[in-house]
Amino acid sequence: MEIRVLQNILEANDQAADQNRRRLQEAGVAALNLISAPGAGKTALLERVIPLLSTRYRVGVLEGDIATTRDAERIGALGVPVIQLLTNGGCHLEAALVAQGLAELPLDGLDVVFIENVGNIACPAEFDLGEAAKVGVLSVAEGHDKPAKYPLLFHELKALVLNKVDLLDHTDFDMDVFMRDFRGINPTAPLIQVSCRTGAGLEEFAAWVEQAIEQARGAAALSP
Numbered sequence: 001m002e003i004r005v006l007q008n009i010l011e012a013n014d015q016a017a018d019q020n021r022r023r024l025q026e027a028g029v030a031a032l033n034l035i036s037a038p039g040a041g042k043t044a045l046l047e048r049v050i051p052l053l054s055t056r057y058r059v060g061v062l063e064g065d066i067a068t069t070r071d072a073e074r075i076g077a078l079g080v081p082v083i084q085l086l087t088n089g090g091c092h093l094e095a096a097l098v099a100q101g102l103a104e105l106p107l108d109g110l111d112v113v114f115i116e117n118v119g120n121i122a123c124p125a126e127f128d129l130g131e132a133a134k135v136g137v138l139s140v141a142e143g144h145d146k147p148a149k150y151p152l153l154f155h156e157l158k159a160l161v162l163n164k165v166d167l168l169d170h171t172d173f174d175m176d177v178f179m180r181d182f183r184g185i186n187p188t189a190p191l192i193q194v195s196c197r198t199g200a201g202l203e204e205f206a207a208w209v210e211q212a213i214e215q216a217r218g219a220a221a222l223s224p
Contacts, residue, residue, distance in 0.1 A: 016095035020130025027107040028220030036137035038119030041163040044196040052206040057111040062101040064093040092123040125153035133158035144178035166195040
């Protein structure tokens with residue numbers, strides 16, 4: 001019986017995700033699902049990269065959290081539309097809640113929507129939200145063993161941001177072990193090393209996001 005319930009939950013989520021995906025594709029909007037552990041720097045990354053993108057593109061954000069609107073307030077200070085999604089204890093966002101958030105955003109006036117998932121690198125990997133890509137954010141302070149310990153997430157990623165690289169010399173992070181494990185799971189996703197504190201690598205991440213935006217635009221133009 002428990003297995004049937006789990007299957008029903010995933011099936012309902014997948015149906016809602018498909019609807020989200022069609023809605024986003026019709027609008028020509030790239031949706032990027034940011035996944036990380038708490039404190040890895042998702043919000044800080046958005047705070048630094050949104051100003052780089054906003055000179056050319058229109059950005060919206062869905063902020064997923066268990067409680068509070070603190071991250072949404074930080075993003076709102078950048079002058080972009082942001083909707084807070086509260087799970088009230090849930091460890092991940094689900095597609096139905098994302099659908100409610102998308103309904104509140106001016107999709108026809110946006111080029112990209114960042115979905116900042118709840119801080120967790122296990123559960124969110126299992127749930128499709130209708131995004132164009134899952135983007136991982138890992139800080140060097142978390143350790144080099146995370147790909148080996150959480151293979152599903154790192155397999156699903158279309159890009160991985162390695163944050164806080166300015167702290168590398170102050171940690172035991174082993175880049176060789178990390179790269180061996182990560183590439184063994186995901187040979188193709190770009191690894192973008194950044195420091196939100198110093199600004200290193202942010203232009204490279206912004207360029208990757210721009211490619212995702214242009215791909216979404218191109219796909220929308222080809223749709224009947």
